[in-house]
Amino acid sequence: MTTQSRDELLAEAVELRVRGEAERARDRLVALADQYPDDAVISYQTAWTHDGLGLEAEAVAYYERALDSTDLPDEDRLGALVGLGSTFRILGRYEDAVRTLRGGLERFPDDGALRTFLAMALFNTGQHDEAMRILLDLLATTSEDPQVRAYRVAIGHYAKDLREIVGEGA
Template structure:
């Protein structure tokens, strides 16, 4: 099968997924990923449909494969890091979740979703202080609430040291 045929079939599967026909997308992606095991984009889309279908354990090897190869665009790489980290967390693999999500935050420091999922994984590993710091900084820097904006300097000060008292 040619690369152009692969791209055509991948686009069809992604379209099916976006239209809510996730099982049909999975049926198209499985043979495609078998035919193109080195294709990061195919592996990522295969991981996504497994994740949406609640087949998290089956999604993991596809996420891992997608991140081991070159070929993912920035948005897909961001999605793969978030998806894999979140999936590890759902499966109770908290250390791997933290490691993956830290890598995601390192590569995409402005991504609030990655920071939020990292905070959840840190909570699961007992790193409550760091989890709260991440969330407080996220709230302080992204909230549109006038009340939060009014107290942003105080929130950021306390985020730096939650044990601080007056």
């Protein structure tokens, strides 16, 4: 009987999730995370699987473990920051969500997912102006809709201050 390597076991668990067998994937990933507690990628995959199953509270510790490691590849780090920030928001931990997502934007300033989830978390904390600014800026800079593109400059201008009134009697 051959012993499977860490990489093979991880690949199998991820494949189970991809095939829609998230509960089986979760069982395997939790076992792997216990066996390899310092493995950032396994922690990230375990968090992601918990999140996908609606087990957000259980996902947090795995996301944090993954993000605490310097060994997490950038693509996974970005996914973990989005995942943790979104998870904090879903759990009502809005300030933690804002902190996590802002921190993510320091490292990945142009990421649209981080910006979107930050806007939602800012909305939840009552910071509506900044939330709208972020979303309008994102819309103006990323939309491929021809009607939005036609007004890109105006949308970008108003993203800076939606309360601006021009002229007398307006």
